[in-house]
Amino acid sequence: MNDRDTPEFALPRSRAANERLHALVPGGAHTYAKGDDQYPEDLAPVISHGRGAHVWDVDGNRYVEYGSGLRSVSLGHAHPRVTEAVRREIDRGGNFVRPSVVEVEAAERFLATVPTAEMVKFAKNGSDATTAAVRLARAATGRRRVAICADHPFFSTDDWFIGTTPMSAGIPDEVNELTVTFPYGDLAATEEILSRYRDEVACLILEPATHSEPPPGYLAGLRQLADRYGCVLVFDEMITGFRWSEAGAQGLYGVVPDLSTFGKALGNGFAVSALAGRRELMERGGLRHSGDRVFLLSTTHGAETHSLAAAMAVQAVYAEEGVTARLHALGELLAAGVREAAAGMGVGDHVVVRGRASNLVFATLDGNGQPSQEYRTLFLRRLLAGGVLAPSFVVSSALSEADIDHTVDVVAQACAVYRKALDAGDPGPWLGGRPVKPVFRRLV
Incomplete structure (x- = not known):
């Protein structure tokens, strides 16, 4: 038949x-x-x-x-270590009018897992974290343009990225014009973009690795370009984090970005993401500096105790197993x-x-x-x-x-x-x- x-x-x-x-x-x-x-x-x-x-x-x-x-x-x-940690925190209350002690414990655990970062702020989804990175880069550099890797499929639901896709309905052209693209693996082409828009590009944002390994010296070359042209280097580690290594691609390849974003596997299905990076940059969203305040991340549910407990349990399982x-x-x-x-x-x-x-x-x-x-x-x-x-x-x-x-x-x-x-x-x-x-x- x-x-x-x-x-x-x-x-x-x-x-x-x-x-x-x-x-x-x-x-x-x-x-x-x-x-x-x-x-x-x-x-x-x-x-x-x-x-x-x-x-x-x-x-x-x-x-x-x-x-x-x-x-x-x-x-x-339904991994038992994760669900047990979540149940324990749910019974203790999930969201308060002041920070929970779980927030400091989760931050300490995360920064021990990703030692290339000096500070971290948690959120619920990847888009909020990447958009916070872009906002912070613009504030730190005083520049408007964002350079995204053209070969990577998704960075955020927000206008600075979605405006570059075929689903750009509802996004003003003026916003779209502020985002430029560079090809993955091509340092010369990236430098051409930075030179063409000299003193205009706030950050380079990319997934440090995807379906292929980064060419030898590529990530280090990007680090040098960012330093030379005075822009912020952002690694989107939503996928590479906890898949390439616990500390993501930066932990595997040894190139330290200024900012990085994590999510996905961090919570084993529970809603938690993270923006991490250099103290000098991250503190601009805090209270211990004398410059203009940056509205970095501030979400009602960003630090729910059960999601942070899930993240800590995930990191423990990764390390132990x-x-x-x-x-x-x-x-x-x-x-x-x-x-x-x-x-x-x-x-x-x-x-x-x-x-x-x-x-x-x-x-x-x-x-x-x-x-x-x-x-x-x-x-x-x-x-x-x-x-x-x-x-x-x-x-x-x-x-x-x-x-x-x-x-x-x-x-x-x-x-x-x-x-x-x-x-x-x-x-x-x-x-x-x-x-x-x-x-x-x-x-x-």
Whole structure:
């Protein structure tokens, strides 16, 4: 029987829940990257619960999950050390009219984990932290322009970044003109930008590493350029923090930024982020200086005790159990298995695993070797049907070798269908509906 004639995997309860979501929530999700347009048509699971490396949808299906919580859940769902710490603080009260002692304990723990920083301020999401870094850089330098790395997908929900994307509706052109871009890995091009806008660029902001390692000497070269042109160097460590090392890329590569931002894995799914950096800069948002005050970060829920307790528990588990080493080992095992499965089905040049072992993504390429949303849709459909929820292959430490073996088996089955579509020259018969779509696009 041709596989196009086999019964289709279906998610009727998830489909109904998605309809309810769209009636109440713009986009059907509170995060665009979780939208059902990112998944094959009518195959966007709505999650009931999760434990460890597994999640269950409202239809009762269990999945091995990757990219958990958009890379935020690196220890696995409902990790006992984290949930125990959270429960303990919830019973003691979560938010007071003055700082809790937990705030100083969390700050001390964080600065011990990231010793390249001298001060830290906590918030709830990454966008607030990166925007605070930009505001602080502008205040410290007296300059207006922000230089962002053009090769990195996301920095903030705020205007200084979103205005540079296809979803710039509602953002004045005057704001967009204050953000310029530079390419990753190209020091000469970055210096050209700094020279062209001499004495105008407040900061360089980038992810210090992504799907490829920084070229030799690149981060150190950026440090030198920032010093030479008098701008602030900001490392966005939302992803690299607690995946490259506990102290992020700066801890691994030994280049110290002026400011850095952390989040995601810091709370293992609980809402906590951090802006950290040099005392001279950070204190401008404090009370112990004589200059103009900077409204750095001030959020009602920024220092909720249970989220800070979660962050401290996460750091303790990382230190005691060698979590970053485990993430790399699991990722290497998964990458090798997927590559072998793809090659064995004759699609090794089309299903491509990329990135650091602790932060793997995959590309789906068409017959001409070009990225294809249609082939991604085909691939995702087959993974879902096999019990693998994988918008990426970003691992958590809760995965077992049996989980990875299962994933590789499902990938092999998906690659067999992929080969048929390539041979037919048309993935359409295997899509089951419209293709998945990129998050950043001008029109729905």
